[in-house]
Amino acid sequence: MGISIQTIMGILVTHNHIDHIKGLEVLTRRNSIPAFTTHKIWKSILSPHKNISRDCVREIPLQEKFHLAGFDIEAFPIFHDAPETIGFQICAGGKKITIVTDLGHICQTAATYIKESNLLVIESNYDEQMLLNGRYPYFLKERIKSDNGHLGNNQTSEFLADIFNDYLSHICLAHLSKNNNTPEKALHAFYQTFSERGISLNSQQRISVLNRNIPSEMIRLVE
Numbered sequence: 001m002g003i004s005i006q007t008i009m010g011i012l013v014t015h016n017h018i019d020h021i022k023g024l025e026v027l028t029r030r031n032s033i034p035a036f037t038t039h040k041i042w043k044s045i046l047s048p049h050k051n052i053s054r055d056c057v058r059e060i061p062l063q064e065k066f067h068l069a070g071f072d073i074e075a076f077p078i079f080h081d082a083p084e085t086i087g088f089q090i091c092a093g094g095k096k097i098t099i100v101t102d103l104g105h106i107c108q109t110a111a112t113y114i115k116e117s118n119l120l121v122i123e124s125n126y127d128e129q130m131l132l133n134g135r136y137p138y139f140l141k142e143r144i145k146s147d148n149g150h151l152g153n154n155q156t157s158e159f160l161a162d163i164f165n166d167y168l169s170h171i172c173l174a175h176l177s178k179n180n181n182t183p184e185k186a187l188h189a190f191y192q193t194f195s196e197r198g199i200s201l202n203s204q205q206r207i208s209v210l211n212r213n214i215p216s217e218m219i220r221l222v223e
Ligand SMILES: [Zn+2]
Pocket: 017, 019, 020, 102, 175
């Protein structure tokens, strides 16, 4: 995004899967950026990834606010097939951002954080038909669909329709599978569910799909 790496004051880590921690070694060793996650997640990361700088390890509790760079941040547990996985709620200036990817279903705790958000980044991982008909082996399809796997487009859309409210100004669909989804399919599921449920976005509300490979546009919640 053209932001200097020196201005980054912390990295929030959600779980130990490689697509989420690939950059940690370089970011901690070369740039000395502190990284924040729970004790249990650190344990699962540090034993196989010995080159992550221990000086940058910061442990955070679950469901207790900590302060970083002008933000109040709280981690909450979500259900995924890792030793532990967390979502984050980030608050500043009276606005709340919630980030939840990598979860097989949305439990009450996660739903509570999500419902309060002004900006929500939520997983819409797979199109149900593409996954079913795709080339993944049976066990992997079952893992992805399970309660500890990922959220499918219909699952995410139904949930969003359930909790949709006027304060939610931006929804970003994220963590789309490269093999089992397309941005068009994720958006189509969203619009179809909303129209079936008779819900429409007001003129201030935005839905977008985050690209796997390029940064999103800057979203401003406070002018
Ligand atoms: Zn992931």
